[in-house]
Amino acid sequence: MRIILLGAPGTGKGTQGKFITERYKIPKISTGDMLREAIYSKTKTGIIIQSIVREGRLVSDEIVCNLIKQRIQKKDCINGFLLDGFPRTITQALYLSKIKIKIDYILELIVPYKVILERISGRRVHPQSGRIYHIKFKPPKIQDQDDLTGQSLIIREDDKKESIIRRLKEYKNMHNSLIKYYIQEKNIGNIKLFKICSTDSVSVIHKKIKDILKK
Template identity: 70%
Template structure:
């Protein structure tokens, strides 16, 4: 079972990706997580990525594709995998096809941009552990402090409002061509393509996904 999750930042791909990974026993591969890990480790490529993200720009295809290729060739991906945040462009989609990894399902999450802005700008993170909070939907017990360590929470550079707006504008430019590419593959029977309303409750979305993947 090889699955791709598509959607703008803040549409719930990460949450649903965890559910799918655990429910169907396939590794969840998040380009965002991989990029942040490079930044956290302060690798040479991580420093480049940090500057790009801080400007609200998308990380170049070459960097992302190389990281993805290495990851999906690992042993735990033999029986399938879940890609969260990749591909984002036509070039990345074609790249994935060219390295002969057949995709079974495309799940696109749809959420209005004003809702996305509220979701992302309210995120707060405990840097060392990766624990994520939200000032409205999942607030910490003590304002702006991690529940376990009591340390101050931070806002990721790419979660700041101006950065989010820039990312969403970039996403608009690349979204339609990518979706049309996969819709065309769906029409000729190469993949199964589904759109999911990301504003529904988490449990309702779980049921929708199970209905799709259990067919």
């Protein structure tokens, strides 16, 4: 069961990815985690990556995809894996195909951008502990104050409306060509592609995923 989980920021990839990996006993493969691990292990590739990151450049698709190829050869991937939010571009998708990484399912979480804006911009964080609140869905007992300490809550830079709008625009620009490619792959029978409404309750989304992965 080799799965790619797609979705814009704020669609619940973290929650659903955790559910999938725990239920189906497959590892979640995160490119960020792999890059950090490569740097920490001081491998030849890790040294190259560290140099790229220090210079503020983006790590190439070739390096990232080769790290994924090495990762899925490990024993814990014998029953499959979940790629969380990767590939992000058509170039990355084509490179995965080139190095013969076979994908069974594409699951795309869909949420209207208006709802995403509400979800993310309403977050409030207690920086000292990492506790997260939401002005609508999980408000603190006292406005803008942490329940346990009374200290001030903040809005993270990534959670500000201007930042969210920019990130969603970037995602849409990259995503359009990517999803067209996967629709073509679905039409010729290479993958199974499902769009899941992620505005439903968590339990309803879990049921949808379970029903899909039976097929």
